[in-house]
Amino acid sequence: MERTRFYIQFLFTLLMNCRLWITRGNPIYTGPGKYLCLPGLNCYSCPAAVTSCPLGALQNFMATLRINLQMGQPFIGLYVLGSLGIVSSIVGRMPCAWLCPFGLLQELLFKIHLPKLPFWRPFRWGRYLFLILFVIILPFVLLDQTGYGQTWFCKYICPAGTLEAGIPLLAIEPGLRRMIGGLFFFKLSLLIGFIVWSMVTLRPFCRAVCPLGLILGFFNRFSWMRLHFHQERCVDCKACYRTCPAGLDFSNGIDPINSTSCIRCLRCVSICPGGAVTVTISKIVQEQKQHEQSAENSHCHQEQR
Amino acid sequence: MEKIKRYTPIGLTIISILIMAAGILMGEPGEVFTKAVTLCLSCIGLG
Numbered sequence: 001m002e003r004t005r006f007y008i009q010f011l012f013t014l015l016m017n018c019r020l021w022i023t024r025g026n027p028i029y030t031g032p033g034k035y036l037c038l039p040g041l042n043c044y045s046c047p048a049a050v051t052s053c054p055l056g057a058l059q060n061f062m063a064t065l066r067i068n069l070q071m072g073q074p075f076i077g078l079y080v081l082g083s084l085g086i087v088s089s090i091v092g093r094m095p096c097a098w099l100c101p102f103g104l105l106q107e108l109l110f111k112i113h114l115p116k117l118p119f120w121r122p123f124r125w126g127r128y129l130f131l132i133l134f135v136i137i138l139p140f141v142l143l144d145q146t147g148y149g150q151t152w153f154c155k156y157i158c159p160a161g162t163l164e165a166g167i168p169l170l171a172i173e174p175g176l177r178r179m180i181g182g183l184f185f186f187k188l189s190l191l192i193g194f195i196v197w198s199m200v201t202l203r204p205f206c207r208a209v210c211p212l213g214l215i216l217g218f219f220n221r222f223s224w225m226r227l228h229f230h231q232e233r234c235v236d237c238k239a240c241y242r243t244c245p246a247g248l249d250f251s252n253g254i255d256p257i258n259s260t261s262c263i264r265c266l267r268c269v270s271i272c273p274g275g276a277v278t279v280t281i282s283k284i285v286q287e288q289k290q291h292e293q294s295a296e297n298s299h300c301h302q303e304q305r
Numbered sequence: 306m307e308k309i310k311r312y313t314p315i316g317l318t319i320i321s322i323l324i325m326a327a328g329i330l331m332g333e334p335g336e337v338f339t340k341a342v343t344l345c346l347s348c349i350g351l352g
Contacts, residue, residue, distance in 0.1 A: 027344065034341035035334045044341040045349050052341040056348070060340040061333075079333035082325025089317035154348040165349040179351040187350035224314040282314060 001270040005098055009107075012099035016040060017048035017164075027172055037083050040100040041212055043154075046164035047172060054080045055135065055212045056154055062139040063149035084212075088219035092226075092258070096206060096213050097245070097265035102160045103206055107245070109198040117200045119247050123208040124261060130157065131211035153211065155183070159191040202245045207261060217260030224282040225264070229257045233276035240268035240277060251276075 016038060019029040033050035037057055044052045061077035087095060096103055110116075134157060139149040154161050166184065170176055197204040206213050220226075229250050241249045246261040255261070257277070268277045328334070346352040 028342065030342040032338075035338045037337060043349070045344055052337050057337045057340060061336070073336065075328075075331060075333050075336055077328070077333070078324050078331065079328025079337060082321050082323070082328055085321025085324060086318060089314055089321050151345070151348045154345075155350065161349045166351060169344075169349070169351070176346070176351060179346055181352070183347075183352075184350045219317065222313045222317055224318070 001266060005265060006104075006107075008098050009100070009104040012038075012040065013042075013101040013104055016042045016051050016101060017046060019048045019050050022047045022172060024172060027169055037080050038099070039084055039087050039095040039212065039216060041102040041158075041160045041210065042100075043158070043161040043164040045161065045169070047168050049164070054084055055158075056151060059135055059139045059151040059153055062136055063151055065140060066147070084215055085219070088216040088223060090224045092220040092223035092264055093213060093216040093260070093262060094225065094264035095216060096210075096263040100206075101164075103203060103263070105163075106198040106203045106205060109195060110200075110202045112199050114199050116202075119201050119204065119207055121247070123204075126208040127210060127214040130209050131214050135211045156187070157190065157209065159187070159194045159205065162187045162191045202247075203263070206263065207246060213263070214260060217262070220258045220260055220262055220264075221256070226280055227257045227262070227264075227269070228278045228280060230276045230278065233274040235274045235276075237273060239271045239273065243267045243271050 027047050028045055029048075029050050031050065034044060034052050036051045037054040038051045039054060041055065042049055042051065042053055044056055057080045058077045061073070061075050061080070064073040065076055066073070130153060134153040138152040141149070142152075143149055162184075166187065170180070194205050234251055236251065238251065240251060241247075244267065245265055246259070246263055248255040248257070248259055248262055250257040250259075266279065269279055
């Protein structure tokens, strides 16, 4: 299961970044793929990126949403929210574990042999702060001299932007190097900080910062695909807790199994020796199957008679 | 209550499809495209 997940993650990273012919003067892809918002943290200013980042798009909508301004846009990001809603209402936060390029990077960094540190649980509230403040409120409320807001999360926080766009663009376009200033060094130090943190703690960005993961995670409790914990089958070995990249402890009832932090990697499902963690696609589908099964059983029973 | 819970996932998917369709009708994909193909240097920490 883990190997399959790695290959799928790797494949999606390649698919999202499959522009191989990068030239000077034309640093970013401008083809039709950029109409698509795929649920993964992948900066659309990356020279290789062929799709759009939903978080960047959402901030841009917030920054340009001006009802009383002539040049303002009436868009509130329905297209982005709807596309995220479709995916997450079916599989919840699964894209975080199965297709996010930045998630893949963090998992690879964690494989480096170094002493590991536990994740301090109150940091999880940071995701709410970054979503509400940096993605919604600040881009909408604080205006620059042109009368528009700014993409605060991209500009001041996002390490994926520095890694995938800032550094490669500086390498490709020497003319941009004169633009390096305090902001770039601040973002570079944030990126280095997250890289070091990822080496000692599993997926710290996803757990403490990522607003996109939080949006997808809201649907975990209501999605078609849901995890179930069967207490009676649990042998209390704690294998699920030790393997969980989100550090969820549902066997003790500390966290709900479909918590917003769960990234649906399904490690707990495959590792549990007692089969105490199961996954279902939909209650309706499940009931339909049960109904068919019982109908089949009664039919066999009648034939035997 | 159980019935509401049972149909919540499909309801959410339908609502999401409708929201997305409304966004498409309003021309939001074009706006996403325009922003994504315009290199914003300050957005990536340059400038």
